[in-house]
Amino acid sequence: MTYPRDLQYTREHEWARLEGDVIRVGITAYAVEQLGDVTLVDMPAPGEDVQAHERFGDIESVKTVSELFAPVSGEVVDVNAALESSPELVNEGPYEDGWLITIRPSDQAELDGLMDAAKYEEYLGTLDG
Amino acid sequence: MSETLLETPLADEHRALGARLVPFAGWRMPVQYEGIKKEHEAVRTRAGLFDVSHMGEILVEGPNAIAEVDRLVTNDVSKLDVGRALYTVCCNDYGLILDDLIVYRLEAEKVLVVCNASNREKIVAHFAKSLDLGTPWNDVSDEWTLLALQGPRAVDVMKELGATADLIGLPSFHVMHANIAEVELWAARTGYTGEDGFELFCANEDAVRLWRAVLEAGQKHGLKPVGLGARDTLRLEARLMLYGHDINEHTHPFEAGLGWVVKLDANDFIGREALRGIKASGFDRKLVGFEMTERGIARQGYPIIVGGSRVGEVTSGSPGPTVGRNIGLGYVPKALSKVGTTLGIEIRGKVVGAVVVRTPFYKR
Incomplete structure (x- = not known):
């Protein structure tokens, strides 16, 4: 599997993309594959603060529950309301319609601490087997 | 490791x-x-093929095969004709469930017992200890x-x-x-x-x-x-039990709703006296089916909350793809087991609404 080059990645399998002054956040294709059919996503409300590498929500599949971790600190600007009724969007397009939240970062430089696609792919290689 | x-x-x-x-x-x-x-x-709509080769299979043979298996399980194997099968549980001396099994009478003197993969070693050891020495048996898993x-x-x-x-x-x-x-x-x-x-x-x-x-x-x-x-x-x-979730060595068949596989008046079996006692003195909790009435998915181990206190625990829970609702099973006090009773399920610190419903959730 190859990963979009324009994203930054966390060890917990979230992606982050700088879009103007906000950062859009979702989970990676690897995470989606591990989860299976997504059935429910619990997310913070707009205006709430999130901390880098701390839990900001939960994602449930038929089989299991996983925590969601914020790639950067900041304030939640927007949440993907479509996931409320159509959580399967995460499976269908984790980098597009299946995005989770946008964050106004308190320190944009935190993005630089994340992995690029090549590093993330290398990291995934250490997880298998 | x-x-x-x-x-x-x-x-x-x-x-x-x-x-x-x-x-x-x-x-x-x-x-x-x-x-x-x-x-x-x-x-549900067409057909599916499963590899369930992890399940344990034990063959018990010889003229005493039926009587010997009958002594190990709660259901009445003595009435099982050749070519028939039955669902049962296997209990310990305290009437608590060691496993749930299907017993197949393949031939007059050949009985197949299918047990859960997770219990194979335990059941094989139990059979080894409990079966009459003259009865040939073999773990063919x-x-x-x-x-x-x-x-x-x-x-x-x-x-x-x-x-x-x-x-x-x-x-x-x-x-x-x-x-x-x-x-x-x-x-x-x-x-x-x-x-x-x-x-x-x-x-x-x-x-x-x-x-x-x-x-x-x-x-x-x-x-x-x-x-x-x-x-x-x-x-x-379909409200079929999953061992290690809905039933285990701390549950007895009556509270799990499996009283129908316990034949107290048939031949003697391991756990019969204890189960007679449990039946006579009564028991105070029951396994019920519930569905979520608010947004959330119950999972094994989540507390069941009523009136601010913990009254039980979820044993199984997931979305029900055919029934279209989030469903689960859990033990609650008998007083809270009636269909229509409102329950709360504690999901990551938050109490989410649920209601006791009739089971099975789905019937073909």
Whole structure:
């Protein structure tokens, strides 16, 4: 599997993309594959603060529950309301319609601490087997 | 420390089909191929094929086979005719559940006991300790493959495979010897999905041949290979017990709603005195089915909250793909077990609404 080059990645399998002054956040294709059919996503409300590498929500599949971790600190600007009724969007397009939240970062430089696609792919290689 | 996982003879078939294999009860088993929801739907509307070779199989033979197995389980095996099967539990001296089993009388003096993979060692040890020394028995789990063909079109798939009229017409909870795709096997009308279907026991060396033949015959009937993920949602909708979740060594059959497999007035069996005592003195909790009335999915171990206090615990929970609601099972005090009773399920610190409903959640 190859990963979009324009994203930054966390060890917990979230992606982050700088879009103007906000950062859009979702989970990676690897995470989606591990989860299976997504059935429910619990997310913070707009205006709430999130901390880098701390839990900001939960994602449930038929089989299991996983925590969601914020790639950067900041304030939640927007949440993907479509996931409320159509959580399967995460499976269908984790980098597009299946995005989770946008964050106004308190320190944009935190993005630089994340992995690029090549590093993330290398990291995934250490997880298998 | 990671221990070496066992693989069924079909592991490479699963990989070739794109399955995700995960550790389960000491085995590396397919949890899903295409996705749990699609696989679940295939079994409810068409047909699904499962590799459940991780299950334990014990053969008990000889003139005392029936009487000996009867002594180990709560249901009445003495009345089991040749070619018939029954569901039962196996209890310890305290009447607590060691495992749930299906007992098949293959021949007059040949009984097959199928146990859960997670309990195989325990049940084999229990049999070794409890069976009469003169009764030959054998743990054949490592030599036998078990495939489950389940769903409303399972019978069409069997016809496609050239099954005889006897096999097509095999009634529920019956078993017979058969030859399918040139494979000698035992075919039973049993399963763990709430659908019609067959379970096929064959020798490991025939596993790949049989698996491929069934998949091919099933193509025009919409058959899909199905993993353990959908097996769990299917069995939960049908309120079939999962050992280690809904029943375990701290539960007795009455509170689990399995009183119907306890035949106190039949021949003596291990745990009978204790179960008589439990029945006479009564018991205070019951396994109930519930559905979520608010947004949330209950999972095993989540507390059940009523009036601000913890009154029980969820034993199984997931979305029910066919019933279209988030469902679960859990033990609650009898006073809270009536259909329509409002419960709260504590999900990550927040109490979410649920209601006791009639089970099974799904009935074909």
